[in-house]
Amino acid sequence: MLKPSYPIRTDRLILRPFTPGDLDAVYxxxxxxxxxxxxxxxxxxREQAREALETKITQVALLDEGQALSLAVEIADTGEVIGDGLLFWHSRTHRAGEIGYVLHPGHHGKGYATEVGRALLELGFDGLGLHRITGRLDARNTASARVLQRLGMRREAHLVQNEWVKGEWTDELIYAILHHEWRNRR
Known part of the structure; x- marks a missing residue:
């Protein structure tokens, strides 16, 4: 079980629960x-973004496997919401989870995704006691693959045409890191 103490601060960012006031940024x-x-x-x-935000607002703790934690990513100096970070708890038995992140393209290339990913790995390993955390992505998303590599995650799988997404077969990459590997990197 994980009920983080908010806000979560990194060097330049604040991760916190979403609020209704975040609609403009989410949209x-x-x-x-x-x-x-x-x-x-x-x-x-805008209405679809509002519905997505309503779900995000409820995802503030991980009480059981199968749940997701969704956190607004805010620049500490300005208060601007620039994205969201996700931590999924996949299995209690296997102590497995997954991280994800989405950032506004106006803030790409500044190391924010790596900073968010690092905070999510800390929550998963240190807060939830996970053994293994993965990151899944479309194989064409090379920028996200570089983020996962910077976090110390290794590419474990390239699944060829495994999903039908938006009218086409897509490849998926899976990256992973184990708790002891994460601990040794710090």
């Missing part, structure tokens, strides 16, 4: 084709 991000290009859904209109 600004989720409405962009370049954001949704490698995700399962198409760009969202």
């Amino acid at each position: 600004a991000m989720q409405s962009l084709p370049e954001v949704t290009r490698y995700l399962y859904w198409e760009p969202r209109d």
